[in-house]
Amino acid sequence: MEQINLFAQEAAGIIQLELGFVTLLSIAALVxxxxxxxxxxxxxxxxxxxxxxxxxxxxxxxxxSSDLILAILVPPLLFEATLHLKWDKxxxxxxxxxxxxxxxxxxxxxxxxxxxxxxxxxPLTAAIAFGALISATDPVAVIAFFRTLGVSKRLSILVEGxxxxxxxxxxxxxxxxxxxxxxxxxxxxxxxxxxxxxTFIEVAFGGLGIGLALGYVVSYVILKNVDDHLIETATTVxxxxxxxxxxxxxxxxxxxxVVAAGIMVGNIGMHNTSxxxxxxxENFWEFMAFAVNSLVFLVLGLxxxxxxxxxxxxxxxxxxxxxLLSRTIIVYALTWLHGRLDKQRAIPLSYRHVMYWGGxxxxxxxxxxxxxxxxxxxxxxxxxxxxxxxxxxxxxxxVQGTTIEKLxxxxxxxxxxxxxxxxxxxxxxxxxxxxxxxxLDRMRSEGILFRDVSEAMEGVYEAEIAQxxxxxxxxxxxxxxxxxxMYLQARADVIKAxxxxxxxxxxxxxxxxxxxxxxxxxxxxRLAALELIRENRRSLTGDEETEVRK
Amino acid sequence: xxxxxxxxxxxxxxRAVQLAAIDRAKQMGKKLVFLFVADSHVVERxxxxxxxxVRGELIWMGNVMLQIAKLRAGARHTQVQLVVRVGDFExxxxxxxxxxxxxxxxxxAPRGTSATVFGDDAIEKFAQSIQAATNVNVEVIRPEAxxxxxxxxxxINHHD
Numbered sequence: 001m002e003q004i005n006l007f008a009q010e011a012a013g014i015i016q017l018e019l020g021f022v023t024l025l026s027i028a029a030l031v032x033x034x035x036x037x038x039x040x041x042x043x044x045x046x047x048x049x050x051x052x053x054x055x056x057x058x059x060x061x062x063x064x065s066s067d068l069i070l071a072i073l074v075p076p077l078l079f080e081a082t083l084h085l086k087w088d089k090x091x092x093x094x095x096x097x098x099x100x101x102x103x104x105x106x107x108x109x110x111x112x113x114x115x116x117x118x119x120x121x122x123p124l125t126a127a128i129a130f131g132a133l134i135s136a137t138d139p140v141a142v143i144a145f146f147r148t149l150g151v152s153k154r155l156s157i158l159v160e161g162x163x164x165x166x167x168x169x170x171x172x173x174x175x176x177x178x179x180x181x182x183x184x185x186x187x188x189x190x191x192x193x194x195x196x197x198x199t200f201i202e203v204a205f206g207g208l209g210i211g212l213a214l215g216y217v218v219s220y221v222i223l224k225n226v227d228d229h230l231i232e233t234a235t236t237v238x239x240x241x242x243x244x245x246x247x248x249x250x251x252x253x254x255x256x257x258v259v260a261a262g263i264m265v266g267n268i269g270m271h272n273t274s275x276x277x278x279x280x281x282e283n284f285w286e287f288m289a290f291a292v293n294s295l296v297f298l299v300l301g302l303x304x305x306x307x308x309x310x311x312x313x314x315x316x317x318x319x320x321x322x323x324l325l326s327r328t329i330i331v332y333a334l335t336w337l338h339g340r341l342d343k344q345r346a347i348p349l350s351y352r353h354v355m356y357w358g359g360x361x362x363x364x365x366x367x368x369x370x371x372x373x374x375x376x377x378x379x380x381x382x383x384x385x386x387x388x389x390x391x392x393x394x395x396x397x398x399v400q401g402t403t404i405e406k407l408x409x410x411x412x413x414x415x416x417x418x419x420x421x422x423x424x425x426x427x428x429x430x431x432x433x434x435x436x437x438x439x440l441d442r443m444r445s446e447g448i449l450f451r452d453v454s455e456a457m458e459g460v461y462e463a464e465i466a467q468x469x470x471x472x473x474x475x476x477x478x479x480x481x482x483x484x485x486m487y488l489q490a491r492a493d494v495i496k497a498x499x500x501x502x503x504x505x506x507x508x509x510x511x512x513x514x515x516x517x518x519x520x521x522x523x524x525x526r527l528a529a530l531e532l533i534r535e536n537r538r539s540l541t542g543d544e545e546t547e548v549r550k
Numbered sequence: 551x552x553x554x555x556x557x558x559x560x561x562x563x564x565r566a567v568q569l570a571a572i573d574r575a576k577q578m579g580k581k582l583v584f585l586f587v588a589d590s591h592v593v594e595r596x597x598x599x600x601x602x603x604v605r606g607e608l609i610w611m612g613n614v615m616l617q618i619a620k621l622r623a624g625a626r627h628t629q630v631q632l633v634v635r636v637g638d639f640e641x642x643x644x645x646x647x648x649x650x651x652x653x654x655x656x657x658x659a660p661r662g663t664s665a666t667v668f669g670d671d672a673i674e675k676f677a678q679s680i681q682a683a684t685n686v687n688v689e690v691i692r693p694e695a696x697x698x699x700x701x702x703x704x705x706i707n708h709h710d
Contacts, residue, residue, distance in 0.1 A: 271597060274599070275600070473562050473565075476561065476562035476563065477562045477563055477565060477566075477693065479563075480559070480561055480562065480563025480564075483561040483562055483563065484561065487561070487611065487614065487615075488611075491607070491610070491611070491614075522603075525599075525600060525602075525603035526603050526606065526607055528600055528603065529596075529600055529603035529604040529606070529607040530607055532592070532596050532600065532604055533592060533604065533607060533608065533611075536592045536595070
């Protein structure tokens, strides 16, 4: 009887958890729909909704642990982000990225730690732990904007690359600080610099090694030899979580293991597999990132206790000023140093401004703050650090996250080439005129307009349409590459329509599974071929041109 | 009857050379061939499993581009032959001129910013190089030289 009760309780708990996830996902979908009409980053909107929901304490009956964020939510996010990080582009800027991620995070940890220790009187190890956890930047909100605004790939890679690596570095530093505090047995702990560096190297490179090894196995053994998109996708899921778990099991950096595994699959595994699997992987991981991101930022809003923020406003302000100051020093000093060492690849000043203001804090900082326990730092200090973290995360998301778009626009980093804008203008004008004429035809056929009026209007419309066509034609004569791009896009669209028709035929039972698979694979190969032709054209015409221009 | 070959990349950028070629074929009463050579280096650079698809798509693109040229010729009541090749641009043009026993090659000099579009010097050198290799007359047609042909295009309903 007792056992039955236990099962019933367990089942109710699972249902409760499931209900919580379903509710969160539904809210996220709703926010995503609403946000289309509001110019606010999706992630920021989710945090705001989470904050509103946090006023209803019984709204969701499950608590968020740091393990849930770090072990369940963060690995798929990092894996998806690294899948798109192209090694050839990353390699070009690897030096400044690692400089910012390693030296910058170390410096940021000690600058922020030093300030909060001096001003707020927080003990050394607790201050260092806070400095480390708050140094991890989270680019999700910024990257989403980069994509919609069309800023250069280089800037995206600099921001994303720094963030992916500094998260790993911050976690290692944080663990070291917590370990030092725990080892001191309540006494004022000391951190040995040489010991810290050695442990840091072991943990960071060990994590990277595990990620690379597992990524290698999946890329060369599974993705290369198994031709089944479902099995291959499932393997990448196992890899994303497995790399984290295995590395953590060996007390190495799970985050860096996931980053390394993702880079390996994105750059090698994806090329070793069929176009069908590539498409499946891209679609699956795109959905996964959307779902997990939604959960992370909603949970972030839910976890922030607004009532706690006001009594700690001074501490929060100090923390905000400390992170802004440290970010200024890190970004401007390190990029200046990099510019001195590598003049050819010096990072433009406008990029540095975006890197500075785009250094938002998010899920990792919050997850680490949730691990702060009273037994290590004392209840009061742990609580204070947690509230400071919430305050900083909220500030960066609500203030920096909502103003970064303006900064990008003001710095003119989102501008397309003038000829592209002109093409858009001309095409839109032509499209508008054609729609106007279609409406005119409808009004005439329905007898709403007199024949002579409609004919007269049609005459004027036709002349205008001819004028717009001729203007567009002249423009394409001057910029033939724009026309080729139009062709490639149109061709990709019709192949996608063919692909849908094949799937439809399979669903209706017109064709067997084998034929369906064969034809889908062929369509996917053609889509991949078009992408390669397009990439080849870009490499010939120089995508980097936009950067040089700036 | 020998032929006129117009090596073209198609599209609006090649309108001038295509119209000039149609005009010349009518004047001289010669057969007109539109030749599209897709760059085979793109094929060589990709993974083996995708080479057939890339090659197929390049040919598809060539056919589309040449269909536009054919429509332009049709609107001017001129019959044309369309040829798509995948290979090295210069080598394949020379080979085709030899095979088709052509006596005139027309090349366009579209204005543009893409690296695949020849600059002024490069197109002249390219023309000289082909002429030297094949003994076939090569002419470079500049858009401004055939403005009278391009300013009032005949209506082509399908692609306009």
